Amino acid sequence: MKFSYSWLCEHLETDKNAIEIGDALTNIGLELESLSDYSSYSKFVVATIKDFKKHPNADRLNICNVDDGTDTYQVICGANNVKRGLKGIFAKDGMYIPGTQIYLKKGKIRGEISEGMLLSERELNLSDDHEGIIELSEDFKNGTSAVEALKLDDPIFEIGITPNRGDCLSIRGVARDLSAKGMGKLKPLKFEKINKLDFESPISWSIKNDDNSCEYVVSRYFKDVNNTKSPEWLQKKLISIGLRPINALVDITNFITVDLGRPLHVFDADKVGKKLDMRLANSNEKILALDNKDYTLDGNSTVIADSNNALAIAGIIGGDYSGCTEDTKNVFLEVAIFNPNSVAKTGRSLGINSDARYRFERGLDKNMVFEGLEYASYLINKICGGSVSKSIDAGKLDTKEHKIKYDFKYFNKIIGLDLEPQTQVKILNDLKFQINERIDNVCDVLVPSWRNDVKNDIDIVEEIIRIYGYDNIKVSIPFSSGDEINNIENSLVNKKFKTISKLKKTLISNGISEVITFSFHSNRAQEILTSDASLKISNAISDDQSFMRNSMIFNHLESAELNIKKGIKNIQLFEIGPIYNSSQSQENILSLLISSQDNTNSIYKSVNFNFYSLTELLSKLIISLNFDIKQFNISRSTSNIYHPGQSAKVHMGKKIIARYGKVHPLIMEEFPKLKNTYAIELFFENLPIESISRVNSINISDSQFQFSEKDFSFIFEKEQNLYEVQRYVTGIDKNLIKNVEFFDLYESKDLGDSSKSVTFRVTIQSKEKTLEEKDLEHLHKNILEKVSNKFKAKIRT
Amino acid sequence: MDIKKVLNEATKEIEHSSNQLDLQNVKVAYLGKKGKITELLKSLKDLSLDEKKSLGAELNQLRSEVDYLIKSKFNKIKVEEINSKLKNESLDITFPPPNSIFPKVHPISKTFDEVISIFGSMGYSVAEGPDIETDYFNFSALNIPENHPAREMQDTFYIEDKDKDGKPFVLRTHTSPVQIRTLLKEKPPVKIIAPGRTYRCDSDSTHSPMFHQVEGLFINKNANMGDLKGTLIEFCKQFFNVQNLKVRFRPSYFPFTEPSAEMDIAYEVVNNKIKLGQGDRWLEILGCGMVNPIVLENCNVDTKNFQGFAFGMGLDRITMLKYGLTDIRSFFSGNLNWIANNGFSIGDF
Numbered sequence A: 001m002k003f004s005y006s007w008l009c010e011h012l013e014t015d016k017n018a019i020e021i022g023d024a025l026t027n028i029g030l031e032l033e034s035l036s037d038y039s040s041y042s043k044f045v046v047a048t049i050k051d052f053k054k055h056p057n058a059d060r061l062n063i064c065n066v067d068d069g070t071d072t073y074q075v076i077c078g079a080n081n082v083k084r085g086l087k088g089i090f091a092k093d094g095m096y097i098p099g100t101q102i103y104l105k106k107g108k109i110r111g112e113i114s115e116g117m118l119l120s121e122r123e124l125n126l127s128d129d130h131e132g133i134i135e136l137s138e139d140f141k142n143g144t145s146a147v148e149a150l151k152l153d154d155p156i157f158e159i160g161i162t163p164n165r166g167d168c169l170s171i172r173g174v175a176r177d178l179s180a181k182g183m184g185k186l187k188p189l190k191f192e193k194i195n196k197l198d199f200e201s202p203i204s205w206s207i208k209n210d211d212n213s214c215e216y217v218v219s220r221y222f223k224d225v226n227n228t229k230s231p232e233w234l235q236k237k238l239i240s241i242g243l244r245p246i247n248a249l250v251d252i253t254n255f256i257t258v259d260l261g262r263p264l265h266v267f268d269a270d271k272v273g274k275k276l277d278m279r280l281a282n283s284n285e286k287i288l289a290l291d292n293k294d295y296t297l298d299g300n301s302t303v304i305a306d307s308n309n310a311l312a313i314a315g316i317i318g319g320d321y322s323g324c325t326e327d328t329k330n331v332f333l334e335v336a337i338f339n340p341n342s343v344a345k346t347g348r349s350l351g352i353n354s355d356a357r358y359r360f361e362r363g364l365d366k367n368m369v370f371e372g373l374e375y376a377s378y379l380i381n382k383i384c385g386g387s388v389s390k391s392i393d394a395g396k397l398d399t400k401e402h403k404i405k406y407d408f409k410y411f412n413k414i415i416g417l418d419l420e421p422q423t424q425v426k427i428l429n430d431l432k433f434q435i436n437e438r439i440d441n442v443c444d445v446l447v448p449s450w451r452n453d454v455k456n457d458i459d460i461v462e463e464i465i466r467i468y469g470y471d472n473i474k475v476s477i478p479f480s481s482g483d484e485i486n487n488i489e490n491s492l493v494n495k496k497f498k499t500i501s502k503l504k505k506t507l508i509s510n511g512i513s514e515v516i517t518f519s520f521h522s523n524r525a526q527e528i529l530t531s532d533a534s535l536k537i538s539n540a541i542s543d544d545q546s547f548m549r550n551s552m553i554f555n556h557l558e559s560a561e562l563n564i565k566k567g568i569k570n571i572q573l574f575e576i577g578p579i580y581n582s583s584q585s586q587e588n589i590l591s592l593l594i595s596s597q598d599n600t601n602s603i604y605k606s607v608n609f610n611f612y613s614l615t616e617l618l619s620k621l622i623i624s625l626n627f628d629i630k631q632f633n634i635s636r637s638t639s640n641i642y643h644p645g646q647s648a649k650v651h652m653g654k655k656i657i658a659r660y661g662k663v664h665p666l667i668m669e670e671f672p673k674l675k676n677t678y679a680i681e682l683f684f685e686n687l688p689i690e691s692i693s694r695v696n697s698i699n700i701s702d703s704q705f706q707f708s709e710k711d712f713s714f715i716f717e718k719e720q721n722l723y724e725v726q727r728y729v730t731g732i733d734k735n736l737i738k739n740v741e742f743f744d745l746y747e748s749k750d751l752g753d754s755s756k757s758v759t760f761r762v763t764i765q766s767k768e769k770t771l772e773e774k775d776l777e778h779l780h781k782n783i784l785e786k787v788s789n790k791f792k793a794k795i796r797t
Numbered sequence B: 001m002d003i004k005k006v007l008n009e010a011t012k013e014i015e016h017s018s019n020q021l022d023l024q025n026v027k028v029a030y031l032g033k034k035g036k037i038t039e040l041l042k043s044l045k046d047l048s049l050d051e052k053k054s055l056g057a058e059l060n061q062l063r064s065e066v067d068y069l070i071k072s073k074f075n076k077i078k079v080e081e082i083n084s085k086l087k088n089e090s091l092d093i094t095f096p097p098p099n100s101i102f103p104k105v106h107p108i109s110k111t112f113d114e115v116i117s118i119f120g121s122m123g124y125s126v127a128e129g130p131d132i133e134t135d136y137f138n139f140s141a142l143n144i145p146e147n148h149p150a151r152e153m154q155d156t157f158y159i160e161d162k163d164k165d166g167k168p169f170v171l172r173t174h175t176s177p178v179q180i181r182t183l184l185k186e187k188p189p190v191k192i193i194a195p196g197r198t199y200r201c202d203s204d205s206t207h208s209p210m211f212h213q214v215e216g217l218f219i220n221k222n223a224n225m226g227d228l229k230g231t232l233i234e235f236c237k238q239f240f241n242v243q244n245l246k247v248r249f250r251p252s253y254f255p256f257t258e259p260s261a262e263m264d265i266a267y268e269v270v271n272n273k274i275k276l277g278q279g280d281r282w283l284e285i286l287g288c289g290m291v292n293p294i295v296l297e298n299c300n301v302d303t304k305n306f307q308g309f310a311f312g313m314g315l316d317r318i319t320m321l322k323y324g325l326t327d328i329r330s331f332f333s334g335n336l337n338w339i340a341n342n343g344f345s346i347g348d349f
Helices: A005-009 A018-027 A039-043 A171-180 A232-240 A248-260 A340-350 A355-360 A368-384 A408-415 A421-430 A457-468 A482-490 A492-509 A523-529 A553-565 A611-624 A722-732 A773-791 B003-016 B020-031 B036-046 B049-088 B107-121 B149-153 B177-185 B225-240 B293-298 B315-323 B328-332 B336-342
Strands: A002-004 A031-036 A045-054 A062-067 A072-077 A087-092 A107-109 A112-114 A116-118 A156-160 A204-207 A214-223 A265-268 A275-280 A286-288 A294-296 A302-305 A310-313 A331-338 A392-395 A402-407 A434-439 A442-447 A570-582 A585-596 A633-636 A642-652 A655-663 A677-682 A708-717 A737-746 A755-764 B158-162 B168-171 B190-199 B210-220 B247-254 B257-270 B273-276 B281-291 B307-314
Touching: A002 A005, A002 A232, A005 A018, A005 A156, A005 A171, A018 A031, A018 A156, A018 A171, A018 B247, A062 A116, A072 A087, A072 A112, A072 A116, A171 A248, A171 A421, A204 A214, A204 A392, A214 A368, A232 A248, A248 A265, A248 A355, A248 A368, A265 A310, A286 A310, A331 A340, A331 A368, A340 A355, A402 A408, A402 A457, A408 A421, A408 A457, A408 B225, A421 A434, A421 A457, A457 B247, A457 B257, A482 A492, A492 A570, A492 A585, A492 A611, A492 B107, A523 A553, A553 A570, A553 A585, A553 A677, A553 B336, A611 A642, A611 A655, A611 A677, A708 A773, A722 A737, A722 A755, A722 A773, A755 A773, B003 B020, B003 B036, B003 B049, B020 B036, B020 B049, B036 B049, B107 B190, B107 B210, B107 B225, B107 B315, B177 B190, B177 B210, B177 B293, B210 B225, B210 B281, B210 B315, B225 B247, B225 B257, B225 B281, B225 B307, B225 B315, B247 B281, B281 B293, B281 B315, B307 B315, B315 B328
Parallel strands: A204 A275
Antiparallel strands: A002 A156, A031 A156, A045 A062, A045 A087, A062 A072, A087 A116, A107 A112, A214 A331, A214 A392, A265 A331, A275 A302, A286 A294, A302 A310, A402 A442, A434 A442, A570 A585, A585 A677, A633 A642, A642 A655, A655 A677, A708 A755, A737 A755, B158 B168, B190 B210, B210 B307, B247 B257, B257 B273, B257 B281, B281 B307
16 A cells, blocks of 8 residues: 555654654554655755757767856756756766666766766656656756655655555554554544535435345435546645546545545436445346446345446446546435455456455444545535535444453463563553453453454454564574474474485486476376376466376476477486376376487497486486385386386386386477487385385395306296396395396397397305305206296296 | 526526516526426435535525516516506597586475474474365465455465365465364474475466475464564574574464564675675565464364464575575576576585
């Protein structure tokens, strides 16, 4: 909300300056967002261009002879409005120019001395206008300060009002809160009630019994008014806070909305019927509003209507047809109380943000109804003339005071500060809360009518500390207890974050960079990867962010494409973050993408990345978490993200641990710039991480006796899972077989389509002795027999 | 027989041997089974005891001397041979390596780590909740009823799918629903932080539709606003690494805390850069307050015996402030150059 210092002072008698008021506003929760204070501009003064001539070395510059009332100066000026006798604002050598953030320095411009500067509005930060230098009326005497000449002596405050503080959506409300903080005294409202109300209103009210949102409405009829332009004082006030004056009637309602926080509405009485209703709208009822837009209402919205039409949307906006223009002769003023909830609902569903809605939905001071009525009547009558009817109303105003039971010790417990009851009472009284029925530390607190937000005793605590000052709360030093440290040790989520850190370290050491991408999928990704359609975002900002992602791979392909365009050849990136399987299921996974372009470096030949490099990388990642990929089951992946022949799924029972492989060529068609692209998805949350911080699940035997190695070649069925073979061979003699390493795979026509030849090396070592030849031969034979029997494998010789 | 002569001959031949084969031949000629010195030693058996003694000693001396010379020469030849081989193995050591991207962790990761560790040292464990939330957890349970103006403080993304109350799921607009989820699951005392992704439909250089927050919640018998201030001041001192930190707490409004506050940190601009800690300008850092008893009651917490505080801050924002980054959109662009410039290498993580 915006207001000027002088306007505030019409409600607040104060000796504080604008800066002190600004600080106080922030301290009581009415955050000062900006304060335009031009007092430092008094150093700039009015001066006249007595004479000027063209600069000899620059076409666009003039050499001006400037008089500031005490002296004359030579000023080089590039403005196009330079003329003899022009009065402008002058800055001298050494002065700080706020708009350009430069200290002015006397010096030569193209060889001619310049001793100062004539300023534009932009150079004074007053506007963006830099068309020319400021031109003032000839009436100003040279040497007059800029503050006086430009009327900058009225600072403008802009404050942020939190949604609970509807009572401060008016200058009076702000003044009232400041007075409680000791920043001055609230002045009584200064307007006269109209004595002569000598006729009955020809228009009357009824509130339909249909659950509409109107609690009470009161009106007056103004006859024979002259709706001219507003007087200058009113126009100036509205302009000072950025409102555009329209005509007296509209300006008066806008003024009272801001001044008292009391929205009201004026109808052109000749354009409405004689009986007005507050009622629910018919469904699909239409109205053209004052903002020149057509609205279609539903049956939940309250309207003001005559027998023919809806005339206004209650508490939100008036109708265009019944609005007041300069031709309006008779006026019907409406001051009402509407239910905040209904106003909010209607306003939101229609998407109308009006000053009235803003105040109604935050709750009005019900006692302000009559002050609003009287103040508006006074101003309409004074400015537009004519005569005023008696009041006509409908409904019943519920002004019951809200009472809260309050214990003064509660404050101390919540805030951690011993504040005497008498200090608390003083603050509450300053805020116009009344204390009743006090027995020892407990009392009843009566809440003033404008504080709809104060409902419970905790709200009373807040009021007291708000005024007492948050700065006065004593700081205590935080500590942690043994129980808490123990909780952290045992927390599964903490363990998960440790796991994530370990993974990140391994990934970075393997040359892979971390990215964070949006949790969204584009329409394009959705079409290709077809995630759950119920994960569509109803109000997405763009097509690029219209679904929740069920994998990160598409985002990473897009990142890779972006980086290729930037000239990066080898993309290696990862992200650890959420993917969404449905609205109620999300999991954090690691997703990494490697896309390597052709390596043309003949010296630094790196091996081309392939499926097996990926298997090795995944194995390293799993090892960094103290697991071994060989512990899990491996089978072909059926995911449509991957190349069906070059992808695998690592799982433990039904739980998936990882999915990896070459990205499916159909997906890659969308990314023609990317070549040789592989991905890993590690579902690390499915690992039994609760055990990993203590138990090392890998156990490697260590012996001092001589070891022996023997290579075996078998012809297996093509789909034979070699991890199974490896596990089986290792298990043939757990005491002697230390290691089984596969190192050759051979598929060819001679073997037939359904076979493959595989070679592995078995390392044999005893923990007790150096093995003799016959022991070894026995074991070799055993391996040959068992493997060929178990897997129907042929021994290859 | 002239032992000296034999020694001279052998020495000469050893010196003239230029490779291992020649030298081996010399060795056979003198020390082999039929070698000259071996033959001489054999002939000793025909001599008298005295002669055997004197001549035997001399011959053994001769043999070990020749043996030594041969071994020395062997070593010399080997070193020469290796040295000449190494000459041919010389590489151009000035051939530069290929340019590679510097692998780094994202600055947000570093912030996550620090936040978890600083609050961990104050006794906070980590908790979490889902990004796709119900209307109830994101709003109503936090005392933000439908149609309340506070709902418009946050622009909410909605999901097509509806929850069991028939309301569309929302993308959580803050991490505060984790307060509710944790309190429903665990009995006080509760001391948790919950870092994670949050969403609002807003996009410009300071707003991203996705961003990160950390929530804090401490409920016990007597946690008060002084403890809240102390906790947050200590956090900021450690996180921003500023010991002499000027802060300001000012009243604000969040439906789920009462009293509510916002915390500002003082700063000044030095050489066009923001310097945190001192100065007469203020930067908003976080929102906080005492948990509203209405919220505790929604979670079945006995408000006669338990109270506490909560806080929430933007992790992207404090990251930007700490490292002087300006455009939040670049955080999530996947631009590896940006990561290389602004991320952290493994030693700094």
